[in-house]
Amino acid sequence: MTKRRYSYRGRVERPIRSLRAVVLIALAVVLTVVAISAIRPGGEQGRVNPDFDPGWLIVSLPTDIPQHQVNYIGFHVSFNPQMHVPNYVAWELTRGELDGEASRSRTSFQPDPDVPGCATADDYRHSGFDRGHMVPAADMKWSARAMADCHYLTNIVPQDHSLNSGRWNSLEQKCRTLAQRDSALVVICGPVLTDRIVRTIGDSRVAVPERFFKVLFEPYAETPRAVAFIMPNRAVPDPLGSLAVTVDQLEEITGYDFFSTLPDSIENQMEATFNLREWGIR
DSSP, X not given: OOOOOSOOTTOOSSOOOHHHHHHHHHHHHHHXXXXXXXXXXXXXXXXXXXXXXXXXXXXXXXTTSOOEEEEOSSOXXXXXXXXXXXXXXXXXXXXXXXXXXXXXXXXOOBOOTTSTTOOOHHHHTTSSSEEEESSOGGGOTTOHHHHHHTTBGGGEEEEOHHHHTTHHHHHHHHHHHHHHHHSEEEEEEEEOTTSOOOEEETTTTEEEOSEEEEEEEEXXXXXXXXXXXXXXXXXXXXXXXXXXXXXXXXXXXXXXXXXXXXXXXXXXXXXXOOOHHHHTOO
């Protein structure tokens, strides 16, 4: 199954109002610059999917963070070859992608041979940690290729089972609810690698993070909005709402710059505040 990704025409059922039009125009203007920024330091570039338009999915990282960027069919990865985990993974989830016939039972975890520093399946075996998907398999059911790609270990981080099957999973389900409600949702997530890494697994010494983050962005809301979450790598009994932070707060913790392609007037406002009621989160 193939389709052109990240073409937004016709996706929004409500008329696009002036503010959303400004966002789209601004994105078009900076798209060339953003595409250039996808090239890693030294000029080397990861695998390129010709149907992939990076748009809002490229995050600006500090220059001292190593990364190898890969544009898979349904998502973008900034991979850290020293830590052997992604710096972040980003994708867009639309209403039309919530159903599909691609089955994860027909796939297996494997290293991406084109990505330096990628972990191996043996690194995770008997480690005591789940192979935690960043982009979840349930978001990739629309394409067999996308389903296979999300099982590359470039998309995987050692994750406590209680978190993976608990609060992290409930946030993934909430994302699918939001995509159904609002037609499109941009998601960016990964491990918090600025924390001190005290645990590793396997012969590759794959970093085990102390925390994870996830950013949700609704570009087609009447006023574009974003919210972030930070979760410890363990069982989390607290409700989702108590784990929410502003994007500005997350940027201070990670050093990343999210949504830098947006006009400052829009970016600054949406990154400074959030309203959980608008997200349907308690």
